[in-house]
Amino acid sequence: MDSMHQEVVVGSSGAMLLGVMGDPIRHSKSPVMHNAALKALGIPGSYVPLHIKPEGLEGAVQAFRSLGFRGANVTIPHKVEVMKYLDMIDEGAAKVGAVNTIVNDNGVLTGFNTDGIGYVRSLKEEACSDLSHKHIVVLGAGGAARGIIHALTHEKPGLISVINRTESKAKKLAEEWCSLADIRGLAETEAKEAVASADVLINTTSVGMHPYIEDIPLPEEWIPEGIVVSDLIYNPLTTKLLQRSEEKGCTVHGGLGMFVNQGAFAFEYWTGQAAPVEIMKQTVLGSF
Numbered sequence: 001m002d003s004m005h006q007e008v009v010v011g012s013s014g015a016m017l018l019g020v021m022g023d024p025i026r027h028s029k030s031p032v033m034h035n036a037a038l039k040a041l042g043i044p045g046s047y048v049p050l051h052i053k054p055e056g057l058e059g060a061v062q063a064f065r066s067l068g069f070r071g072a073n074v075t076i077p078h079k080v081e082v083m084k085y086l087d088m089i090d091e092g093a094a095k096v097g098a099v100n101t102i103v104n105d106n107g108v109l110t111g112f113n114t115d116g117i118g119y120v121r122s123l124k125e126e127a128c129s130d131l132s133h134k135h136i137v138v139l140g141a142g143g144a145a146r147g148i149i150h151a152l153t154h155e156k157p158g159l160i161s162v163i164n165r166t167e168s169k170a171k172k173l174a175e176e177w178c179s180l181a182d183i184r185g186l187a188e189t190e191a192k193e194a195v196a197s198a199d200v201l202i203n204t205t206s207v208g209m210h211p212y213i214e215d216i217p218l219p220e221e222w223i224p225e226g227i228v229v230s231d232l233i234y235n236p237l238t239t240k241l242l243q244r245s246e247e248k249g250c251t252v253h254g255g256l257g258m259f260v261n262q263g264a265f266a267f268e269y270w271t272g273q274a275a276p277v278e279i280m281k282q283t284v285l286g287s288f
């Protein structure tokens with residue numbers, strides 16, 4: 001995938017127009033993070049929240065093109081639906097089946113998915129630099145899980161075990177990508193045994209997210225001592241799962257790094273410049 005686009009389109013004012021489409025959108029930290037990044041690099045432009053209802057999505061994508069927006073992020077509930085309004089879909093996004101980033105190259109709209117690659121970059125930088133031959137246990141098989149599991153298959157893992165409340169979703173995902181890595185789909189009843197041999201445990205479910213911060217996605221006594229435990233949730237920054245894991249000597253990794261790095265990849269596609277990741281992270285931290 002070519003991450004650095006040569007030609008950068010800008011709005012009629014000469015400023016780079018960027019935004020995020022979602023419903024709801026008021027809570028999004030993306031505008032504050034990307035505006036800080038534009039400012040840090042001295043790029044004239046603006047990143048705006050775009051509250052788009054499902055019935056308005058097609059029109060919003062047309063307006064995005066005609067107004068000369070350079071790029072957008074796409075969030076809940078539009079990540080799948082938006083694909084049919086784009087001109088091209090990057091191979092990784094097509095496999096994952098969802099788009100979170102649009103790049104406008106002179107009127108040609110391409111959809112990417114930076115969630116998974118952003119997550120893996122963050123996990124490797126912050127918690128586990130080498131994922132090869134590791135047994136990775138993923139709790140959950142929803143949209144976020146698809147993105148990160150697809151990215152994890154490129155890291156030569158020993159085994160990926162996917163455990164989901166709805167077992168059929170875990171099994172289907174494992175079947176779909178069995179040629180990419182050794183993946184198995186399991187029911188919650190099989191979780192204890194799988195977790196016992198995990199090197200890396202990743203929670204992709206929403207269990208433990210604000211306001212249910214006392215919830216934990218598995219009994220804490222199942223967590224092996226000293227492994228890597230990662231949680232995609234970033235509100236709260238340290239979930240109960242991560243607190244308990246830390247007490248057991250585990251290396252813990254929260255969801256903020258994924259959020260920042262999915263944004264960093266998108267920023268790099270739009271601007272052709274390396275994203276100021278630390279400034280983006282500090283800006284998001286300061287906005288809570």
Ligand code: NAP
Pocket residue numbers: 115139140141142143144145164165166169204205206207209232233234255256258259260262
């Ligand atoms: P999703 O598509 O709705 O999937 C939710 C997953 O959680 C499914 O596997 C679901 O299981 C499972 N689940 C939900 N409630 C559960 C419960 N009470 N017990 C057991 N399993 C439960 O959502 P998503 O988009 O993948 O998001 C999942 C989480 O990732 C959210 O907390 C979200 O905030 C976080 N996330 C973080 C970032 C980031 O940048 N850090 C980015 C994206 C998402 P079933 O299939 O059985 O329903």
